[in-house]
Amino acid sequence: MPGKKLRKKEQKQARKTRNKRALYLSVLAGVVVVVIILASVWSSLFPPAKSLAAYIDTPISSSLYSSLQQIASTPTSYTNSSYAKDIVFYNHTPWFVGGKPLVVFIGAEYCPYCASLRWSLILSLMKFGNFTGLEYMLSSSSDIAGNTPTFTFVNATYTSPYVALQTFENKNRDYQLLQTVPSNYTNVWDGFASSIGSQPGYPFVIFADEYLLPTFFITPYRYDAYNWTQIVAQIQDNTTLGVMIQAGANQITSVLCKLDNNKPASVCSASAIQSLEAGLPGGHSGSAESLATGKTNTSAQMWVAVQYTQIAWMRNISEKIR
Numbered sequence: 001m002p003g004k005k006l007r008k009k010e011q012k013q014a015r016k017t018r019n020k021r022a023l024y025l026s027v028l029a030g031v032v033v034v035v036i037i038l039a040s041v042w043s044s045l046f047p048p049a050k051s052l053a054a055y056i057d058t059p060i061s062s063s064l065y066s067s068l069q070q071i072a073s074t075p076t077s078y079t080n081s082s083y084a085k086d087i088v089f090y091n092h093t094p095w096f097v098g099g100k101p102l103v104v105f106i107g108a109e110y111c112p113y114c115a116s117l118r119w120s121l122i123l124s125l126m127k128f129g130n131f132t133g134l135e136y137m138l139s140s141s142s143d144i145a146g147n148t149p150t151f152t153f154v155n156a157t158y159t160s161p162y163v164a165l166q167t168f169e170n171k172n173r174d175y176q177l178l179q180t181v182p183s184n185y186t187n188v189w190d191g192f193a194s195s196i197g198s199q200p201g202y203p204f205v206i207f208a209d210e211y212l213l214p215t216f217f218i219t220p221y222r223y224d225a226y227n228w229t230q231i232v233a234q235i236q237d238n239t240t241l242g243v244m245i246q247a248g249a250n251q252i253t254s255v256l257c258k259l260d261n262n263k264p265a266s267v268c269s270a271s272a273i274q275s276l277e278a279g280l281p282g283g284h285s286g287s288a289e290s291l292a293t294g295k296t297n298t299s300a301q302m303w304v305a306v307q308y309t310q311i312a313w314m315r316n317i318s319e320k321i322r
Contacts (some may be wrong), residue, residue: 005075006051008165039291044169046266047293050253052136052138052147052149052227053147055136055138055228056135056136056138056173057135057136057137057152058135058136058156059133059134059135059136059261060134060136060151060204060228064228064229064232065131065134066118067197067232068122068123068126068202068232069126069130069238071123071232071235071236071246072123072124072126072249073126073127073128075248075267075272075273076246076272077090077271077272078243078246078247078250078272079247079250079251079272079275079276080217080244080247080248080251083217083247083248083251084216084251084276084279084280085282086213086214086217086251087211087212087213087251087255088207088211088212088213089210089211089280089281089282090188090192090209090210090211090212090249091210091282092188092210092303093272094208094209094210094259095206095208095209095210096164096208097164100160100161100163100164100260101164101207101210101256101259101260102164102165102166102206102208102209103125103163103165103166103204103205103206103207103208103256104165104167104168104185104207105121105153105165105166105167105168105203105204105205106168106176106185106189106202106205106206107134107141107153107167107168107169107170107202107203107204107206108169108170108171108172108175108202109137109139109154109169109171109172109173109178110140110171110172110173110174110175110227111139111140111143111171111202111203112139112140112143112144112145112146112148112155112220112224113202113203113215113216113220113319114139114150114202114203114216115137115138115139115145115148115149115150115220115223116148116150116216116217116218116220116222116223117203117205117213117216117217117218117248118150118151118153118203119150119218119223119231119245119249120142120217120245120246120247120248120249120251120252121193121205121248121249121252122134122151123245123246123249123254124248124249124250124252124253124256125158125160125163125165125206125237125256126165127249127253127261127267128160128162128256128260128264128267129158129159129160129161129162129165130158130159130160130165131156131157131158132156132157132159133155133156133157134139134151134153134156135151135152135154135155135156136149136151136152136228137149137151137152138150138173139173139220140173140174140175144220144221144224145220145221145224146224147224148220148223148224149223149224149226149227149231150223151168153167153168153169154169154179155188162260162263162264163256163260167222168180168181168185185206186200188206188209188212188260189204189206191307192204192212192214193214201214203215203216204273206258207255207256207259210259210260210282211255211280211282213252213255217244217247217248217251218241218244218245218248218286222241222244223241228271231245234314250272251276253267253273253276254273254276254277254279254280255277255280257273257277258277258282262277
């Protein structure tokens with residue numbers, strides 16, 4: 001009968017359609033499984049990059065520290081005449097701990113100017129000793145040059161046969177009190193600011209109470225487009241930023257060499273360091289002697305006063321807009 005034949009034909013066609021659909025679904029399921037497996041393998045071999053913020057307050061990698069060590073151990077001839085103007089000859093009774101000049105760093109984790117200075121400061125100090133416990137840090141995201149890559153000294157320890165170091169991160173990345181600065185250091189910090197009619201600001205570095213660095217060498221806007229590894233690469237490749245960081249490290253190194261009687265010779269005898277050291281005001285210092293009496297370099301004092309006042313003004317503006 002025609003009707004019966006038609007039904008059989010329709011049933012046969014339906015079976016073919018179901019079989020095709022089952023085949024397509026099986027293939028699709030297989031493809032999905034393969035994609036999932038490949039994605040799993042890929043993620044294990046190439047994990048997604050962490051955001052910069054994920055590194056905050058975590059120890060810096062051993063490879064990053066090794067790169068910094070290698071940079072610090074390689075003498076360079078880089079200098080910048082404007083950096084010398086930022087060093088203030090304070091001419092007080094020297095601070096020595098165990099025969100070593102004491103360096104005091106006062107900063108804040110949120111501070112973009114501190115963020116930029118730490119690079120040169122750390123490289124200089126690594127010429128004389130070693131750090132443990134350095135951690136990644138970003139300056140405040142709501143300040144100027146937001147999220148400038150830097151480090152925090154909160155859990156860091158520094159050891160050196162030549163230099164003693166004390167660090168105070170006065171405020172955290174959220175502008176809250178983090179570490180209290182002792183009065184013997186705030187006396188210098190407040191006293192200098194008062195002498196130039198300003199408020200205490202960050203960063204502030206005291207070199208054995210003989211020299212002060214109450215400013216920064218390099219604007220943080222030079223850094224904020226990079227991460228830590230990229231900044232190290234800038235230094236290694238001698239880019240404009242890299243040369244500026246090295247010049248800042250050399251300027252700080254010249255101060256430390258002047259204070260610790262030019263030890264070690266492997267660091268302090270470098271021609272760039274000797275040249276910078278010769279340009280510093282004041283007499284010779286050592287663990288058993290004070291600096292020769294001398295007058296403060298007036299032009300340098302005026303320069304730093306202007307710089308320091310500008311920093312205080314910018315800091316106040318940036319804190320108001322956060």
